[in-house]
Amino acid sequence: MTEYLMGGAGGFAMNQNFAPQEIDQIVRAQSAARSIARKNVRDQLHGDSLHGADLSVMEREFEKGDLEVQTLLRGNRVRRFKAFEALPVPQPTVRLS
Amino acid sequence: MSLRSETPIDVAADVRLAASGATVASAGTSMTSDLSIDEEFNLHAIGWEPVELVSGVSVVSIPAGMWNWGQGEIAGATEAHALAFKNAIDRIEKEAGAAGGQGVVGVHIERTVHSTHVEISLLGTAVRPVALKRVELNHVFVSDLSARDFARLMVAGWEPLGLATGASFVYAPRRSVGAVFQQQTQNIELTNFTEAMYSARESAMARMQESALALGGTGVVEVKVVEGPMSFATHAIKFVSWGTVVRLAASSHQLVQPTTVVSLNDAAVAFDAATLE
Numbered sequence: 001m002t003e004y005l006m007g008g009a010g011g012f013a014m015n016q017n018f019a020p021q022e023i024d025q026i027v028r029a030q031s032a033a034r035s036i037a038r039k040n041v042r043d044q045l046h047g048d049s050l051h052g053a054d055l056s057v058m059e060r061e062f063e064k065g066d067l068e069v070q071t072l073l074r075g076n077r078v079r080r081f082k083a084f085e086a087l088p089v090p091q092p093t094v095r096l097s
Numbered sequence: 098m099s100l101r102s103e104t105p106i107d108v109a110a111d112v113r114l115a116a117s118g119a120t121v122a123s124a125g126t127s128m129t130s131d132l133s134i135d136e137e138f139n140l141h142a143i144g145w146e147p148v149e150l151v152s153g154v155s156v157v158s159i160p161a162g163m164w165n166w167g168q169g170e171i172a173g174a175t176e177a178h179a180l181a182f183k184n185a186i187d188r189i190e191k192e193a194g195a196a197g198g199q200g201v202v203g204v205h206i207e208r209t210v211h212s213t214h215v216e217i218s219l220l221g222t223a224v225r226p227v228a229l230k231r232v233e234l235n236h237v238f239v240s241d242l243s244a245r246d247f248a249r250l251m252v253a254g255w256e257p258l259g260l261a262t263g264a265s266f267v268y269a270p271r272r273s274v275g276a277v278f279q280q281q282t283q284n285i286e287l288t289n290f291t292e293a294m295y296s297a298r299e300s301a302m303a304r305m306q307e308s309a310l311a312l313g314g315t316g317v318v319e320v321k322v323v324e325g326p327m328s329f330a331t332h333a334i335k336f337v338s339w340g341t342v343v344r345l346a347a348s349s350h351q352l353v354q355p356t357t358v359v360s361l362n363d364a365a366v367a368f369d370a371a372t373l374e
Contacts (some may be wrong), residue, residue: 008341018160018173019160019173019176019233020157020158020159020160020176020177020180020215021157021158021175022155022156022157022158022181022184023156023157025153025216027155027156027184028154029155030154030156030218031152031188034152034162034220035155038129038149039149041129042127042129044214046127046129046131047127049127049128049129049140050129050130050150050259051129051130051132051133051134052130052131052132052134053129053130053131053136053150054131054134055131055150055152055220057218073150074127075129075131084138084141086138086141086142087135087138087139087142088142089139089142089143089246089249089252090139090142090245090247090249090252091183091249091353091354091356092249092353092354092355093354093355093356093357093358094355094356094357094358095184095358095359095360096357096358096360
């Protein structure tokens with residue numbers, strides 16, 4: 001997470017590569033944090049649905065180079081108890097204001 | 098009704114599985130979505146349903162020394178931005194397909210450009226036709242249209258095909274010392290910035306159009322644009338644009354007459370109610 005690490009392909013080594021490269025470690029951490037948050041929520045749902053979900057991601061470097069990704073997923077757990085009638089197809093509107 | 102998980106959470110195993118790129122768990126019968134209730138019902142009105150909250154992330158490094166002196170386009174930054182967008186879109190498509198979705202709507206795009214790297218994060222809700230038997234993985238679309246706009250689009254006979262993006266980072270060369278002294282008492286256009294902005298815009302918009310054509314689209318809607326200098330590189334101009342690629346799926350456009358709405362929620366009070374008799 002340091003500037004040096006995030007620079008990835010930078011540096012002045014003989015085998016330096018000036019092409020942009022994906023930083024795999026961070027991508028894996030970010031993806032895993034989101035995946036686990038969703039999995040934990042699903043485990044609590046037991047067949048119900050989560051509506052209006054909000055996913056917030058925070059990251060911090062707690063030691064030089066060590067990145068911590070925190071993901072918080074929250075929403076409303078809802079259960080369908082009867083068949084519903086879908087709303088009419090939404091119509092385009094022109095607002096006069 | 099217990100909200101606690103009945104199965105212990107094995108975080109280490111989940112991390113390994115998630116890091117391998119595989120889906121952590123099948124969606125089962127539970128559905129997660131960041132759509133509002135209205136939006137879900139709008140989807141049902143056109144025969145679609147939400148399936149799962151999906152995301153795609155990419156972080157790409159920008160080679161060192163890119164933001165210093167130079168002329169023309171900053172190729173390393175432009176390529177890094179394009180690669181990050183492409184990878185993030187690929188990942189969210191893959192997640193949506195694995196969850197049984199035929200597309201993703203309402204995609205929130207978070208993009209950050211640092212001096213050393215570009216971060217792109219996409220988050221949206223995978224959706225599918227209610228009667229869908231099998232997902233066509235080659236045709237999973239990603240769209241930043243809201244579910245409501247997606248429903249309107251489909252009703253009008255159009256379909257979304259994916260996200261088109263274009264970006265360009267261009268140097269705004271510094272003026273010579275002589276020019277700075279000569280112009281310091283004049284109100285004069287800084288043509289280096291103007292030209293850099295035009296150059297970045299032309300390149301970014303052309304790239305967005307190219308990516309739209311590559312998806313087989315005939316247009317891009319809901320285009321968003323971000324432009325200007327960056328805090329860490331005041332002599333570089335960025336121009337980034339993205340939008341949803343669409344094409345006419347029906348034999349002809351279905352005319353949907355717009356409804357006129359007069360809002361009664363005007364915040365400005367035109368008269369004082371206490372003065373009324």
